[in-house]
Amino acid sequence: MTLALYVPVASPVHRAPAGLKLALLTGLGAGLFLIERLDVVVGALVAVAVVALAAARLPLRALVAQVRPVWPWLAVLLVFHLVVTDWRTGTLAVTRLLALVLAAAVVTATTRVTALVAVVEWLVRPLGVFGVRPARVGLVIAMTLRFVPLIAERAQRIREAQAARGATGMRLGMLVPLLVQVLRLAATLGEALDARGADAPVSPRDRRAGAPAP
Amino acid sequence: MRWGRRGAEVTAAADLPRTALELQNVSHAYGDRPVLHDVTLTLGESRVGVVGANGSGKSTFARLLNGLVVPSAGTVLVDGLDTRTQLREVRRRVGFVFQDPDAQIVHPTVAEDVEFGLTNLGVPADERARRVEDMLARYGLAGHHDHPAHLLSGGQKQLLAIAGVLVMQPQRVVFDEPTTLLDLANTRRVARVIDELEQHVVVVTHHLDLLTGFDRVLVFEDGRVAADGAPAETLRWYVDRLS
Ligand SMILES: Nc1ncnc2c1ncn2[C@@H]1O[C@H](COP(=O)(O)OP(=O)(O)OP(=O)(O)O)[C@@H](O)[C@H]1O
Ligand SMILES: [Mg+2]
Numbered sequence: 430m431t432l433a434l435y436v437p438v439a440s441p442v443h444r445a446p447a448g449l450k451l452a453l454l455t456g457l458g459a460g461l462f463l464i465e466r467l468d469v470v471v472g473a474l475v476a477v478a479v480v481a482l483a484a485a486r487l488p489l490r491a492l493v494a495q496v497r498p499v500w501p502w503l504a505v506l507l508v509f510h511l512v513v514t515d516w517r518t519g520t521l522a523v524t525r526l527l528a529l530v531l532a533a534a535v536v537t538a539t540t541r542v543t544a545l546v547a548v549v550e551w552l553v554r555p556l557g558v559f560g561v562r563p564a565r566v567g568l569v570i571a572m573t574l575r576f577v578p579l580i581a582e583r584a585q586r587i588r589e590a591q592a593a594r595g596a597t598g599m600r601l602g603m604l605v606p607l608l609v610q611v612l613r614l615a616a617t618l619g620e621a622l623d624a625r626g627a628d629a630p631v632s633p634r635d636r637r638a639g640a641p642a643p
Numbered sequence: 644m645r646w647g648r649r650g651a652e653v654t655a656a657a658d659l660p661r662t663a664l665e666l667q668n669v670s671h672a673y674g675d676r677p678v679l680h681d682v683t684l685t686l687g688e689s690r691v692g693v694v695g696a697n698g699s700g701k702s703t704f705a706r707l708l709n710g711l712v713v714p715s716a717g718t719v720l721v722d723g724l725d726t727r728t729q730l731r732e733v734r735r736r737v738g739f740v741f742q743d744p745d746a747q748i749v750h751p752t753v754a755e756d757v758e759f760g761l762t763n764l765g766v767p768a769d770e771r772a773r774r775v776e777d778m779l780a781r782y783g784l785a786g787h788h789d790h791p792a793h794l795l796s797g798g799q800k801q802l803l804a805i806a807g808v809l810v811m812q813p814q815r816v817v818f819d820e821p822t823t824l825l826d827l828a829n830t831r832r833v834a835r836v837i838d839e840l841e842q843h844v845v846v847v848t849h850h851l852d853l854l855t856g857f858d859r860v861l862v863f864e865d866g867r868v869a870a871d872g873a874p875a876e877t878l879r880w881y882v883d884r885l886s
Contacts, residue, residue, distance in 0.1 A: 435752065435789050437788070437789040541752070541755065541789065542750065542751050542752060542755060543750075543755050543758070568749070571749065571750050571751060571755070572749050572750075574751040575748065575749060575750055575751040575792065575793070578791070578793050579745055579793050582793065613746075614743075614745065614746050617741055617743060617746035617747065618746050618747070618749070620706070620711050620739075620741070621739075621741060621746060621747035621749070622749065623711060623734070624709060624711060624734065624738070624739040624747075624808075625747075625749075625759060625760045625763060625807065625808070625811070626734065626735070626760055626763035626764060626811065627749075627759075627763055
């Protein structure tokens with residue numbers, strides 16, 4: 430499992446500014462949910478797929494991997510609509526979500542995390558007046574992307590260790606060793622952040638000027 | 644200008660010559676549990692090794708050296724800088740590598756993680772890029788620029804963690820069991836990396852082979868320095884004591 434899905438190939442989509450890509454993604458999301466016409470939504474899905482494969486030169490495999498986790502939900506959604514409404518509404522809802530998931534996949538696969546984080550830092554900058562430190566927000570996002578797969582992997586390892594000793598399925602007992610590991614990880618992580626200077630925020634002006642950290 | 648003035652102080656501290664790590668009557672307790680007892684040491688050597696049983700206080704000692712732990716009593720001086728009052732300067736001077744690389748890699752991909760410390764230092768973007776590439780090439784990670792960090796092998800992760808510290812160009816580096824989670828080949832690789840460092844290093848380890856070429860080895864026992872001297876004698880003393 431990985432959340433850092435950047436696929437390093439050279440393409441115009443990769444080179445496009447992260448802010449633009451996020452803005453288009455947001456616009457697409459809003460547009461898809463306002464439009465009720467199936468042909469337009471299907472058109473959008475096809476367009477996103479073309480951008481992904483042709484313009485961004487992403488391997489089909491990477492896209493499939495991104496969409497795979499949402500298949501069951503899409504299936505449930507479709508069945509729900511078939512029962513409650515009709516097939517047309519169901520297809521519309523599923524196509525919409527699929528187009529959006531795919532578009533989000535294109536953005537994450539073509540944009541480095543640092544670039545995405547920079548956009549978020551820029552967006553939260555006005556919150557600075559309330560004492561929010563944009564660099565901190567950015568760090569939290571980057572660390573989430575880093576540690577979610579790591580913790581998932583540790584959980585998997587504990588499950589295997591317990592299975593090797595005869596336990597079956599998901600058990601509550603798994604949570605205790607996992608919690609211990611996560612707490613230990615967090616303690617070292619806090620020290621590592623200190624040791625690597627994360628407690629020394631440099632103002633954006635000084636950062637540009639290349640001033641040493643205080 | 645607040646930042647500028649403090650920045651100037653740090654720059655001045657960075658120019659200080661490497662003299663010694665000094666512990667003066669240092670004791671430390673976690674809560675009411677004493678861990679180090681009145682340790683006094685002057686370490687001027689470029690290669691210092693630390694060995695000892697589990698719980699003997701090695702990691703606590705290592706953490707004292709860059710101010711991750713401030714002693715309950717006594718003073719720790721790094722090239723004359725007091726870890727209690729000049730913490731920022733000390734942290735910039737002394738890099739720290741932990742046992743578990745997973746806990747010190749904070750960014751999802753390789754190059755971004757190496758860049759992290761430089762961003763914290765306020766290094767401009769073009770210089771950051773140059774220094775990151777240099778580090779990745781030196782540690783055999785150049786082909787893994789945008790690779791997710793958690794897909795690296797254990798050895799590569801530890802090299803990444805080391806690169807993330809060295810890119811900040813500290814004067815000294817403290818390693819706390821850098822090879823404990825590694826296989827033999829990667830242990831040798833990390834040993835060679837440490838060996839080639841221009842920096843002064845302190846290495847805490849259970850891999851006694853790592854310390855053969857060192858200038859000085861300390862043996863910790865129940866929070867005290869039980870033996871101190873050239874590696875050959877000290878390590879022999881330590882091994883004999885176990886048998
Ligand atoms: N943060 C802490 N809080 C409370 N007690 C601690 C803490 N860190 C270490 N200790 C205790 O202090 C003692 C010395 O720990 P330290 O980590 O310095 O030993 P060590 O020599 O590094 O051992 P090891 O070889 O197992 O790494 C141990 O008994 C440990 O349980
Ligand atoms: Mg230890």
